Amino acid sequence: MVQVFIPATFSISTWNNGLRRKDLFLHPYCFEHINGSCFRSLRPALINGAMYIFMSATILITLCGNLIVIIVISLFRQLHSPTNFLILSLACVDFLLGAVVMPYSMVRSVEACWYFGELFCKIHSSFDMMMSIASVFHLCFISIDRYYAVCDPLRYKTKITTSVVALFIACSWLYAMSFYSFGLIFPKANDEGLENVVPMLTCEGGCIIQFNKLWSLLDALTFVIPCFGMICIYAQIFNVARKQARQIQSRDFKIFSLDISKQRAKRKREQKAAKTLGIVMGVFLACWSPLFNDTVVDAYNNYQTPTTAFDGLIWLAYSNSTFNPLIYGFFYPWFRKALKLIITFKIFQSHSSLIQLYKESFCQRVE
Template identity: 40%
Template sequence: MMDSLEGEELCYPLLLNVSCRGLMRPRFEAILLYTLFSSITVLTVALNLMVIISISHFRQLHTPTNLLLLSLAVSDLLVGVVVMPVETVRFIETCWLLGDVMCALSYIIGFTLTSASVGNMVLISIDRFVAICYPLQYPNKITRSRIEVSVCLCWACSFLYNGLILKDHLRQPDRYNSCYGECMVVINYISGTVDLVFTFIGPCSIILILYIRVFIVAVSQARAMQSHITAAAARKVPVTAKKSERKAARTLGIVILVFLMSFCPYYYPSLAGQDISNDASSWAIVSWLLFFNSCLNPIIYAFFYPWFRKAIRFIVTLKILEQGSSQANIL
């Protein structure tokens, strides 16, 4: 019995009868994990901060589309600033030492920011759909005021929706705890199924359908242009058309693949008819894969834009501090 408890210590030594026991990680392992997760956190914050500074500073970037990218970057930045540090400590340390209220708030904030990020991704796909499929009507349909309202509704619905999903956990944060030093949350099958539909199946279906439509229209436009050029230039056009098709297909594939890879593991219990619990052995990997999507979003949605690379050069070289730099031509 004593051998089995070797290396374990009480989370709260003064509460001998009700305190959880935790198996301490080896020092080298803990340092390695802190280094890894801290690097991911810093990268997430830095990339999304670059997007926020770029869009906020340069006047040429004050467009409805970039306002959606700004909202996405804000949600992902908050994941890096608020959620990732807490999840790092939760995963590496064997005891929860921040109290029941912080236990409840940490999950609500994390789920809310993740939902807001997904909502912004849907809005971006709608924006691109209208821009490609209805280019002449785009200026009238997608206005700055409509985008601002949509973004506000996205954030408000995320707060309301996740508050309802986790209201019992917020009302009684320790309801699933078996001892002091635990931070247990369980989403039952019904709530998990609702969350599965509204946060995964619904958004994923919308994004998939819209991007497939965008791909089809982009290919048809490339082929239409091919039929209106001179015979001399026609030799080069097939290559250009194929590049356009490959680029559209590659972008679509990256968006859908990353989204599915990040969210599928988390929603597997709901798909299998089980409750979602952070007590599962795979919870840390699944949750971090979900949060890592916030690091990948600025790469997918911003690094494909040439203006973002120009903006980074302005920021890194400190030209952004020069007078009149906001009027610079970076498009």
């Protein structure tokens, strides 16, 4: 019999009602008057209400936090740097996840049914895949940017230009959109060879996508290879940063020059940015790895993961998009200053885009 594979990234969109076979006779139908309807779970209204409140709060924080990141980097010219353009694009990914994917997934998780039709199921699933893979590639390119900034600073400005970053961003979006989401789901390339299995797993009120062996393997590689590369790059970055810190401490700083002071300040800024973005990558791995691992193991273990646990992994993965702007706010003073300007409506003043969020005298660019 052909094995049905549900890939890690796309398992976000295959949760549908998450029912296991042993549960089938314990629940009513999603659509009571339609033959072939999926089964749905019944929970007390209090629990459903609590779930809606928690998930709605997560969605709201995701939308507001990432919208602030988008506004801040777009508005203030001082923040127009290659690194920040990558962060801006990543914030767009997280914002779209909160706007297009999470609200419908919330209804599916609470109600245990998909009420939005087959076509929108494909669109929603495609966006789901697209956002997760786009996040992986953005973080991978950010790690490359940080590598040159910390490990090869003399060639950074010639290697990581605005044009190069634009290419990074375009590759992240185009690959995720054309090859790995819309280009995969709508042509049904993912379920080739599963023609005898798909009808058995399809029901009205479900949103499930099956993956054959080829696409299951590609899915795993698309996540694992970039993540492994990021880990290696950040390990090298922090190794170099430690050496630089020891060199700075061992020098005799009794006589300072302005150039040396600027160089030290710039190096510290680059290292701090690398540390902050390394935390972003670490949070991404912490949020997404459990879901990826569970999906792969579950595919070979008759899908034994309890529905509640699987839903928890789903929203843990989603919460990564919630954490990113919180990390920026905690570690970046310029982000907090910009947020204060937004709250006090000073961004509506003339020439607000020229406001200095940090001292240019110490560094000519912010990371």
